[in-house]
Amino acid sequence: MSSQPSASASVASSSRVLEHPDRSAIRLEAVLHALSDPMRLRVVRTLAAHGSEMACSDVELDVSKSTCTHHFRVLREAGVISQTYRGTSKMNGLRRADLDAVFPGLLDSVLAAAEGEERRLAAAH
């Protein structure tokens, strides 16, 4: 049902391999659902701003480690991020190419929307 991580992710460097949906198995509702949670949207915005892959622990969320694991898994299973183990760490990256191919402009419009909303809310306080 799944394949190896997309081309944007490096080859796994441990025996632990993570399942990712094929580009063709990415569904809009799962993507929108994944992005509708504030924690996960924050992850995605952080990865987008950073540009290159980041370890889970480098993305600062104010929740427990088990909750972090939960949220990263939802993003991976929706096809929004790719994940690869590097020793004890797991490196995460946006599946930008896949998402832009399947839903052109969606990711950027969500990121821009979040940016704009954050600025408006900051200005309102």
Added chain:
Amino acid sequence: MSSQPSASASVASSSRVLEHPDRSAIRLEAVLHALSDPMRLRVVRTLAAHGSEMACSDVELDVSKSTCTHHFRVLREAGVISQTYRGTSKMNGLRRADLDAVFPGLLDSVLAAAEGEERRLAAAH
């Protein structure tokens, strides 16, 4: 906290008035959550394709009336649609101007994404 329906909706023609969030109270997460459900996405696509306002009963969903009421309310409370009573019917319209002002390009990219996904899934069968 809410105001009268946005300018895109007509004046209410009955004593029943529905609360709608101000443009400034529309939140991205609520919008994405509202659009991540297949029933609600169908409503929004139908309203988008139709162009002008439609009655609840004119949007064909394969669920009970009480479930329809639930979904339309989620869309209204997220600020995605405006609703106005007309006799026994309730007229619904996309809050296109508000959504485009608050999250430029988001609605169109979601609609295009849904369109593209539908075509790909239809071609795959």
Added chain:
DNA sequence: GTCGTAGTACGGTAACTGTCAAACTACGAG
């Protein structure tokens, strides 16, 4: 006034979801 329709409120069910602590595994450093 009655009648039919659109839509609602309520209570219920079942599944989902986000949260966590605790115990765990996998890995690299030493």
Added chain:
DNA sequence: CTCGTAGTTTGACAGTTACCGTACTACGAC
């Protein structure tokens, strides 16, 4: 080998959500 860290799994809890049937309200037609 031990140790520390990253991340996981499990079970639990509480809240949310989509679904429904039923009884209801509001409205217009007559």
